[in-house]
Amino acid sequence: MYIGIDLGTTGVKVILVDKNGKMINSVTENYELLTPRPLWTEQNPDDWYQSTLRALKKCIQSNEEKIKALSFSGQMHGLVILDENDQVIRPAILWNDQRTIVETDYLNQHFTVEKLLAETGNVALTGFTAPKILWVKNNEPENFQKIKKIMLPKDYLVYKFTKKFVTDVSDISGSLLFNVKAKTYSKAMLAFLGLDIKQFPLVLESSEVVGELVHEAAKELNLPQSVKVIVGGGDQAIGAIGTGTVNDGDINISLGTSGVVFVASDNYSVDKKSFLHSFAHANHKYHLMGVTLAAAGSFKWWKESFFPHKSYDEIFNDLVKTNSDDTLYYLPYISGERSPLNNPFAKGTFSGFTANHKPENFSRAVIEGIVFSLRHCYDVIKSLNVNSKQIRITGGGAKNDHWCQMVADVFNIPVQKPVVTEGSSLGAAIMAMVGDGLFPDVFTACANIIKVEKEFVPKLDNVQIYQKKYQTYLLLAESVKPFFEKFK
Numbered sequence: 001m002y003i004g005i006d007l008g009t010t011g012v013k014v015i016l017v018d019k020n021g022k023m024i025n026s027v028t029e030n031y032e033l034l035t036p037r038p039l040w041t042e043q044n045p046d047d048w049y050q051s052t053l054r055a056l057k058k059c060i061q062s063n064e065e066k067i068k069a070l071s072f073s074g075q076m077h078g079l080v081i082l083d084e085n086d087q088v089i090r091p092a093i094l095w096n097d098q099r100t101i102v103e104t105d106y107l108n109q110h111f112t113v114e115k116l117l118a119e120t121g122n123v124a125l126t127g128f129t130a131p132k133i134l135w136v137k138n139n140e141p142e143n144f145q146k147i148k149k150i151m152l153p154k155d156y157l158v159y160k161f162t163k164k165f166v167t168d169v170s171d172i173s174g175s176l177l178f179n180v181k182a183k184t185y186s187k188a189m190l191a192f193l194g195l196d197i198k199q200f201p202l203v204l205e206s207s208e209v210v211g212e213l214v215h216e217a218a219k220e221l222n223l224p225q226s227v228k229v230i231v232g233g234g235d236q237a238i239g240a241i242g243t244g245t246v247n248d249g250d251i252n253i254s255l256g257t258s259g260v261v262f263v264a265s266d267n268y269s270v271d272k273k274s275f276l277h278s279f280a281h282a283n284h285k286y287h288l289m290g291v292t293l294a295a296a297g298s299f300k301w302w303k304e305s306f307f308p309h310k311s312y313d314e315i316f317n318d319l320v321k322t323n324s325d326d327t328l329y330y331l332p333y334i335s336g337e338r339s340p341l342n343n344p345f346a347k348g349t350f351s352g353f354t355a356n357h358k359p360e361n362f363s364r365a366v367i368e369g370i371v372f373s374l375r376h377c378y379d380v381i382k383s384l385n386v387n388s389k390q391i392r393i394t395g396g397g398a399k400n401d402h403w404c405q406m407v408a409d410v411f412n413i414p415v416q417k418p419v420v421t422e423g424s425s426l427g428a429a430i431m432a433m434v435g436d437g438l439f440p441d442v443f444t445a446c447a448n449i450i451k452v453e454k455e456f457v458p459k460l461d462n463v464q465i466y467q468k469k470y471q472t473y474l475l476l477a478e479s480v481k482p483f484f485e486k487f488k
Helices: 045-060 101-120 129-139 141-146 153-162 169-175 187-193 215-221 235-241 296-306 312-321 359-382 401-411 423-436 442-449 460-479 481-485
Strands: 002-007 011-017 023-030 069-074 080-082 149-151 166-168 202-204 209-212 228-234 251-255 259-265 277-280 286-292 329-331 349-351 391-394 415-418 452-456
Touching (some): 002 423, 011 423, 023 045, 045 215, 069 153, 069 235, 069 423, 080 153, 129 141, 129 169, 129 187, 149 153, 153 166, 153 209, 153 215, 153 228, 169 202, 169 228, 169 235, 228 235, 228 423, 235 286, 251 359, 259 359, 296 312, 312 359, 359 401, 359 460, 391 401, 401 452, 423 442
Parallel strands (some): 002 069
Antiparallel strands (some): 011 023, 209 228, 251 259, 329 349
């Protein structure tokens, strides 16, 4: 049996699967999100570890002796720093933390965008790890001086389980400290930030074995020490593995808190206009990724603020009272926006409503606006000569068929929903299988394990309507840019 551990923003999910990928058990343990100031998000790394231990104990109960390997998927970009005694220096700064606007501008201007693209394949964004390190250096110099080890969230768990200081290519790609094309640290970036390469973990491919469980962890979990620990990767790459998005041109859309358009690529490429993410994939190759900051998160805000007593399905069912050719539009920038705007000052916007519009019209606009923002990312990816014949869809939003059909209609591409829609935990389990040698590579593993539950084919009438509405959405997004400038 194999274990997949998905370290998320709100909790850790642990699954146990057999050698065919069949789910045996699944346990989730939540932990606290700290918001010491507006737009700041932090967590205590020890909360991750303790929650993971609790989830593992519940998940593997009575199966301890059958488990051969475990692996990880982790929230990306977070900054974990340890001192010389391996003690956490300060709470981890998370991927969606927005405190680094000054540091991000500094890196883009003084290291320069051109050099960043050449050295790392990406420009500086507030969510990335390097600006967070620079923020600590500028604002907490006493903590900066204590740093002995710098790691990403899932790497902290790996370290606690094995005492091996390692990371993987997919996760470290999102740090802005790594030359993605060469798959080595950027010496120029480390020097610019005043960092030593000794402060950073050894980089492995995502399916590589880190080692066996340390005695303390094995005893705590009642597991054999011989259980292999495979490094795993960042949640987007591992989530893509969990949907079978591994071949050149394959596309996965994740309708989670953030929205992600993920395209697997055999070759390395860089977007020099809209600055999509160019990262290493967990399949030994590469991928392009566009990230919108408020997908399901935007819908959650809408429901909790205005329909707290309705279920998500009830809101979707209300859409039958509306028309898809409505004039009401929504820009889902309630958390700023990453791809393809790269504007932390962007704001959520409703436009085009009249006295005749009802609450359900606004609900439709919210859902459509989220899908349009994802299409916006995909169009930039297509401009790099990437074309896809189908979409795999995952995340909480994938559970609703109405939303899946809307994605098919807006993108005009068939959408497939895998049997397991929470791809990150399954992807981690697949990495454990590959690392243990059950399959020779992730391509073979995915071909054997990933199954499609349902396919949504674009409906011609809706496609024609949405093509026109999407063009209007783009016009609106462009026209309000001067308005966003007022918030700087």
